Amino acid sequence: MAEGTENTTLGLLLRVLLKERSMSMRKLSELTDIDTATISRIINGKRKANLQHLERFADCLGVPLMVFFEAAGYPMEQKRSDSTSHTYVNMIQDLVNTNASVQVVEQQLANFELYSQTTEGSSSILQEFEGKLKSVGSVGPLIEQMKHLFDKFRLRKGTPNELALIGGALLYFIVPADAIPDYLFAVGYLDDAIAVQLTTTALDKK
The missing domain is CATH 1.10.260.40 (lambda repressor-like DNA-binding domains)
Known part of the structure; x- marks a missing residue:
């Protein structure tokens, strides 16, 4: 930072x-x-x-x-368990009233999921993810989850439906189309955290 x-x-x-x-x-x-x-x-x-x-x-x-x-910028462990990361994301979501925004995020994710299945969408993820990561310039549970999802997408580890869900979350992170104001926390943006939470929840159900 x-x-x-x-x-x-x-x-x-x-x-x-x-x-x-x-x-x-x-x-x-x-x-x-x-x-x-x-x-x-x-x-x-x-x-x-x-x-x-x-x-x-x-x-x-x-x-x-x-x-x-x-x-505050104090050093924190960069590696955390998925359960700890999930708790952290849940906590961030609870900081503000985001019920309406969650619905908007869900709608945008659905559009990005479709786009991620196209050649153009897939190329955007593979070519632009690293650049977006550098521009964020932070570490934490959300960033670690995004890296994990990117690796799964890059290596095609998952069913077509799972890869579409993952691709949607990655495109949401990459594309500057926030559903709510950018309250910047140490791990990134609030709506990006919500997008990851929705995606990981959907993946857990499959």
């Missing part, structure tokens, strides 16, 4: 959480015993949060500490 990006990422995360809970920085200050000015500087990317700050944010806002560690 580029220098300074982690502060911006943590700030965006805190803004989303405070907005979703209708909580002011002053209220967060009262609950965490962190000075309001300090919270403001952290949110605006002017100060790096220390571990104590992150622990208090996690306790107060009811979000796993791991989320704040990654958003």
